[in-house]
Amino acid sequence: MFQRNTSQAIFHCCETENEGKAKIEPFVNMLLEKFQAAFYPEQHLALDEMVVGWTGKWKYTQNNPNDITLRYPFFFRPMFDVIENGWQAFSAETEFNRFKECQEDWRISYVNKDYKVCPTYPHAVFVPKNIEDETIIKAAAFRQGGRFPVLSYYHKDSKTVMMRSSQPLSGPSGKRCKEDERLVNSVMGMGKRGFIVDTRAQGVAKMAQSKGGGFELEAHYPQWRRIHQPIERRTSFHDSLIKMIEACNDSSSSMDKWLSKLESSNWLSHVKDILTSSCVVAQSMDKERVSVLVHGSEGTDTTLLVSSLAQIILDHDCRAVTGFEALIEREWIQAGHPFRTRCNKSAYAITKHRQESPVFLLFIDCVWQIWQQFPCSFEFNEKFLLTLFQHSYSSQFGTFLCNNERERLHCKLADRSVSLWSYLNRMEILQDFMNPMYEPNPAVVWPSVAPQSLTIWTGLYLRGVINQAPQEEAWKEIYKIREYDQELKSKVNKLRRQLASLEREAISQGVVSPPSQKAVAPSGDGVDNVAAAAPSEGL
C-alpha cells in the first residue's frame, strides 16, 4: 500500500502531462489486479482508505482530487466481462413502466432535457399528463433550485401517488404561483384530499420563509393538509456521525459513558425520526389512501430519505435486489442527491466542509433497521448494504460520482467509467449478497420505531470493536440449512416422479396390483387436499 503522498505524487504526474497518465495507467491497473487478488474488502487491510478511517486508528481524509475526472473510477478497467451495462439498466423509460397502472394520468416529460429548468433533475421526469411543459417551467421557478413536484412512486394497492419537490419560494410576503398550484392539484380529482409532508419542523419552515423559502399556504392549496414531520437539518448529520463513531471506537469506556455518548451523538434519534416520517408517508398512502407530496428545503436530502424509505415499506419490489438498485438509481442518483459534495471525504473525516453529510449512509442504516425487523422480506443480505455504503464513499465504479445527471453527462461518466451495477449484477457476485431467509413478501412491512427496536448497526459501526466472525458463522449455518432443505425437496420430487413412472410400468406388466377405485377414493377429501396444496407455498 502507498503512503498518501506517494499516491498523490503518482496522480500528480498524470495531472500535469497527458503522456504521463498513459504511462501510469497500466501500472495502476496492474496494482489493482494484484491488490484485488490479495485483499478482500471485508478485511481492514483493504486498499480502501475509507475503511482505514472506520477502524479509528487514522484520521486521514480521503485522497480525492477536486477534479473529478482524476478520480479512481476514471482509471479503473474492469477485470470482468460486462454482461449487462449498469449505465443503461435503469433508464427513465424502463422505470416509468414500473408505474404502468398510472400511465393514463402521468407522462414522461423532457422539459428538462438540457437541464435548464432544473439543473439537478434528470433529463426525463414523470409529471401529470394534463400539465403542459410551459406550466412546469413556471412552476419550477417557484421552487427552490427549480425542483418542481414530480412523481416519485405510485402505490397500486390504494391508487395513490407520492410526489417530491423542494420548498416553494413563497417568501416572507407569502407569494403564490398559480402554475405550481395547478401542477400540485392536478394530481387529484375533485373533492379528494392529500397530504403535504414537510420534513422540517414548523419553526424551521417559518424561518426558511423569512429567507425566501417557505411552505405551501393552506389558502392556496385548499385540498392539501400540511403535516410537519421534523427531521433534523442535513447539516447536523455529519456531527452526529463523528460523535457516534467516536463513541463506538472507544471500547475501553464505561457503560455509562458509552450510553451517554451514544445519546448525545443523536444518531439513533435521526434514524428514528427518519423512519417515523417514512412510516407516516407510507401510512397515509396505504391506510388513509391519500396522495402525498414530500419536501424539505432543497429537496435533495431529507426529502429523498423519506420518499425512498416509504417505498421500501410499501413496495416489495424495492426489497428485491434489482428493485433496490432501481430505487437507489431513481430516488438518489437520478433524483440529484449530490453524492460528490455529500460523500467527498471519508464518512468519518472531521471536516469543516459544510456540504459534507452522511445522508446516504442514514438511508442505508434505516434500510438495515427495517431489514433486521423483517429478515425474511429482503432478497439481499447485510453485506449488500455494507457494500453499497462503501461504494458510495470510495469506489472503483462511477455510479456514485458527481452530483447530478448534468455533471455526469459533462464528465462522460457512462463512457469513461464502469457502473457499479455492471459489477454487482453478475451471478458470481450476487450470490454472495443473497439473503438465505428470503421469502418474497408482497405485504407492506411496518417497522417498529420504538427505541427498543432500533439499534446501532453492529456490523458496520462496531465491526472494529466486536468480532463479527460468530455472526458470519451463524449466517453460513443458516445458508447451509436452507440450501440442504431445498435440495432434499427437489430430490423428493424427482424420486416421486421416478416412482410414479415405475409404478405405471409395473402395473402394465402386472407385477404390481393396481388399486381398486374404492380404496383410493376416500382419501381424496379433507386433510389430503390441504396436504396436496401445501407444497406450492413452500417453506
Added chain:
Amino acid sequence: MSAFVLNNSRLIYRWKVSTIRRGKNVQVDNVKLLDRFSGRKLVGTLYLTATHLIFVDAQGRRETWILHMHMGQVEKLTMTAEGCPLLIRCKNFLCLTFNVPRERECQDIYLSLLEFSRPAEINKLYAFNYTSNENLEKTYGWDMFDLQSEFMRMGAPNEHWVITNLNAQYELCDTYPSLLYVPATATTPVLVGSSKFRSRGRLPVLSYMHGENHATLTRCSQPLSGFSARCVEDEQMLQAILRANPGSHYMYVVDTRPKINAMVNKAQGKGYENESFYSNMKFQFLGIENIHVMRASLQKLIELSELKKPSMNDFLNRLEGCGWLKHIAAVIDTSAFIARAISEGTSVLVHCSDGWDRTAQTCSLAGIMLDPYYRTMQGFQALIEKEWLAFGHKFTDRCGLLESVEVKETSPVFTQFLECVWQMMQQFPCAFQFNERFLLTIHDHIYSCQFGTFIGNCEKDRLDLRLSERTYSLWGYLSLHSTEYLNPLYKKTYEIKQPVIIPNPSPQSIRYWRGMYNRFESGIHPREAVFDIISAAKDHSVSLEDHVLLLEKRVTQICKLLGKSEEAIQRKLQGHVSMDSIEGYLSGHIGDSPSAGPNAATTIYTNHKTGPFDKTPEPVEMVPLTSKGSFDSEAQLDCAKGASISGSLNHIKSDSESGFDEASSQLSRSGGVDELTGGGGMVRSPSSDTLTVEQLLAELKTVAIGWKSFRNVFSCSCASPFDHYVKKFHCWKCGQVFCVRCIARSIPLPGHYHRRPVPVCKPCYREVRRSPSTEFPLS
C-alpha cells in the same frame, strides 16, 4: 400468554378469599383492559379463580391469563369516571391495567389478589396444588441430575479432591449440599475450622474443575476476619486448594464486591482476607454491587420499559440512569476474569458476602464460558442444579414468594444471570444448544411456583418439604417440551474448535434485552423469527431425509420386480427422469401436483384393472378396512399387534439385499386384514406380488413435501393466537401450522423409512391411525 398458564388451571370461580377456596364463582362483567401502548380498550369479563386471574374479551377471541403467583405488584389507583383502575405488574414483566366498573368489586379483587399472590405459608404455593394435565409424571425429572454424577463428569473425586461427609446431616453448613468436595490434603479439623471462620459456615469447596489443566473453581463466603481476626485452619484450607492444582504456584481469591463494600463489612466482624496471612494468593476485588442496588436498578428498568412512546434520547438517558446494563457488564466481566484465569491454569476461589448471590452468578457464568457441556440444554440444567440449587441460592426469598419475605430480601439475581447468558448467546449464536425461549421459560417458572424445583432456599429446605414427592419438576416439563427450546444454529463442533468462549468486554456489546423486559409488546420485536423458521427447516429436512430413504427403497423394489439391472436402478435413484416418467407425472399419478390427486390416478388404474394378470383380489379386500374407520383405537392396536406377530411368523425375506422390512410389513398387513375381515387362515404367500399401488400412494400421502410458511399465520386452528414467543409447530403429515396443544401427539408415518414417531395434528393423527399402513410393524 404463555402456554403453561393456559394448560394448567381448572376454572374455579369463587368470590372473596375464603369463599373462593370453598368453591364459589367470581365473575365481573364490563371490565376494561387498557392497552398501555396503543391506548385501546378491550371490554370483557374478569374471572377470579384460585390460581389465575382471567380476562376474556367480549368477543371471546382473546383470553389473558395471569397466574396469581406471577403478580409482583397490585395497585388500586384512584377512581376515574370509567371505573376503578387496578394496576397489576407481574414478575415476568407483564403489566396490565383493568378498569373495574364498581369500586367495591375492585376493592374485593384487590384484596383477594394481594392474598393470593403472596401466600402466608410455603405449603400454599401453587406447586403443591398443581396437577399437570399433560403426559407428565410427578416423579419425572427429579432424578435427572445429581451432584455426584456431575462432579464425576468433571473428574472428581481424584487424587487431589475427595468427598467429605462432614455435611451429611447439614451440620457443618446448612445451606450447602450434603456432599462436599474438598482438597484431599485438608484434614477434618481444617475443614471445621475453616467453616467456623466463614460467614454462615460456608467454607471453600469445589465448584468446578477444568478438564484440561485441573485448575479449579472453588467458592465460599466472606471470612469473619473483622479488623484483626485470623484463622490458621482457613489459611491451611486455601493452601490445600492451591496445592490441589500442581500446575500453578499461585491462585486467585476473587472478591466479587467493590472493595469499599468489603471494608464496610469489616466493621461487622466480617470483611475480606488479610493478604499478609495468606501466601501465594492474589487478591482481586471486582465490583459487582449488592442485591439492594440491583433491586433498585431493576425497578428503574421496569419504569423505563413501561414508558409510553419515549424519544430515543429519553430512552438512552434512562437506560444509562438505571444502571442495569452496567451491572450486567460487571457480572460478565467478573465471570470472564475467573474463566480466563482458570483456562490459563490458575485456580480461583470466589466469594462475595454470603456466597450465594454474586458468587452463584459468577461461578455459573464462568462455567458456561469454560465448559461446552454447560451450553447444552442438559448441562445448563445441571449447572443450575449445582451452582444455584445445591449451593443454596435463596430462591424463595429472592423471588419474594411468601408474604413473610421482606422486600429487602428480594433481588433479581437469577434474572441477571439469565440475562448474562442471553448476552453471551447474542455474541455466540452457534455456541448454545438452547434458545432465548428456554431462558424465558425458566425465568417464568422461577416465579410461577408451578414446579417444585425452585421452592425453598437450600437443599435442606427442599428435602424437608419433600418436594420431589409432592410437586412436579421443571426439568421434567422442559424435557417433555425440549423441541421448543432448541437453537437450530447450535454447532457441536464448537466443543472442539472453541471450547472456551470469553465474551467481549466492551460496553458496546451489551444490549438491552427487549425479549425479557418488553416481552409482551409484540409490536417491538422482529416480525419474522429467523430462528423458528430455521428450526422448522431443520425438522422439515429430517422428515424429507427419511422420506427419501423410503422412496429410494421403493424405487429399488419396483425396479427389481421389473427385473431391471443394478445399473439402471442406480440411474433411477440419481434422478434421471425419463420421458415416460414425466408423462406419468403430468398425468397426475403421484407427485406434488395438487390438482391431479387420486381421481386422475384412479382412472389410470381402472384401465388396468382388467389386465391380464389376476392380482385384483387384494385391493378388494382392502375396502372394508378403509371404509370401516370408526372402530375404536384399542381394537386397532390389538390388530396391529396381531399383525406384527403373524408378520414375524411368516417372515420370509424376499429382499435379501437391503434388509428392509418390506416383506414383513407386507405380511403383517395381510395378517391384519385377515383378522379384521374375520377370514382367518388366509395367509398369503409372501411373494413380491403383494406390493400394491395403494400402499405406495398411502405412503406418499403421509409426508408433506412443503410446509406452510409461518408468515401470515396469526392463530392456530383452535383460535389461540400466536404471539412473538409462542412456538409454532408444523404437522409433519399435512404441513400446516399448529400450536403446541393441537400438535401434542406423535405417530410414525408410513411415508418414513425409519417410522419414528413424529408430531402430527389431531385430524392427521386420526387418519394415520385409521389407515391400514400403520399396521405394518415399525421394524
